[in-house]
Amino acid sequence: MKTEHVNQITEAVNAVKAMDVKNFYFVACGGSMASLATGDYFLNRELDIPSRVYTSNEFVHVDPKGLGENSVVILRSHSGTTPETVEAAKFARSKGAVTIAVSMEVESPLCQAAEYVVHYNYKDGSDAIDGETGVYFSLIFGILNAVSPNEKYDRVLKQLSHLENLFETNKKNTFDRAFEYGKENKREKIIYTMGSGAYYHQAYSFTSCLLMEMLWIHSNAIHSGEFFHGPFEITDFDVPFLIIKGDGPTRPLDERAINFAEKFSNKVEVVDVAELDYTGVDEDLREYFGPAIAGVVLRQYADGLAEHTGHPLSVRRYMWKMEY
Secondary structure, three states, rough: OOHHHHHHHHHHHHEEEEEEEOEEEEEEOOHHHHHHHHHHHHHHHHHHOOOOEEEEHHHHHHOOOOOOOOOOEEEEOOOOOOHHHHHHHHHHHHHOOEEEEOOOOOOOOHHHOOOOOOEEEOOOOHHHHHOHHHHHHHHHHHHHHHHHHOHHHHHHHHHHHHHHHHHHHHHHHHHHHHHHHHHHHOOOEEEEEEEEEHHHHHHHHHHHHHHHHHHOOOOEEEEEEEEEEHHHHOOOOOOEEOOOOOOOOHHHHHHHHHHHHHHHOEEEEEEEEEHHOOOOHHHHHHHHHHHHHHHHHHHHHHHHHHHHHHHOOOOOOOOOOOOO
């Protein structure tokens, strides 16, 4: 990892280490919120310190009662210009919280508003360790190791160096199926996604940012554990589902949902995270790497849909084109 990134992460982690942390807040919008939510999942699994994910505008309007000088607020905006997230950083800082901004643009309004900045490289030839996933995971597991030292966090940080190969290998292994899926589903007007645990955030991101925002395909992200509490009534032979079968403690929830969906729908696509390549990752660390690898695999599914629908992922109707 580049020295500038190491220094930024070290500075932020040391600030957290020096605190008596009472709570963590993860604040962002859209895909950035989904990315941060993976960190929230890890912290909830590993620490007895409460954490919560907020969409930026709600965070400001709700004004959480626990927010104060013993709070750590981690914010993310890819461009660093999302107005709601910039305002959330200013708001959190005014409450005395430690604020950490994660962005590709170090001179952006968000990074200017936050106390600490963790910058990642994007499309500049850097490998994955200096990209958004490698940098963010280094921050999260650095914080975990600072607050509650554990040798497995050290191993995660060391094995993050395998990310680039893991991304490339798994993209290659799933390329044909992802593009075949795009061909099979190019006429679909709605595609439901499902997942649980850390993978629910991947399902949400795929639904909200890829299917709805970029491809204009109607969708809804359903938590596998909630499927049988209402949503399963829409299941029918011609209703498409894309289900992430996670590799972690909530896998039984996904298996139950898949078993039901496959009984009544002929259009169930399962992305089984346990079948992905984890070369270089210890068996007991796979659940930490799985969400990141699943993310690049799902992006290929979107690329496949874009290819066969003739709808580029870059096309927007409203975003960046008007005031809203």
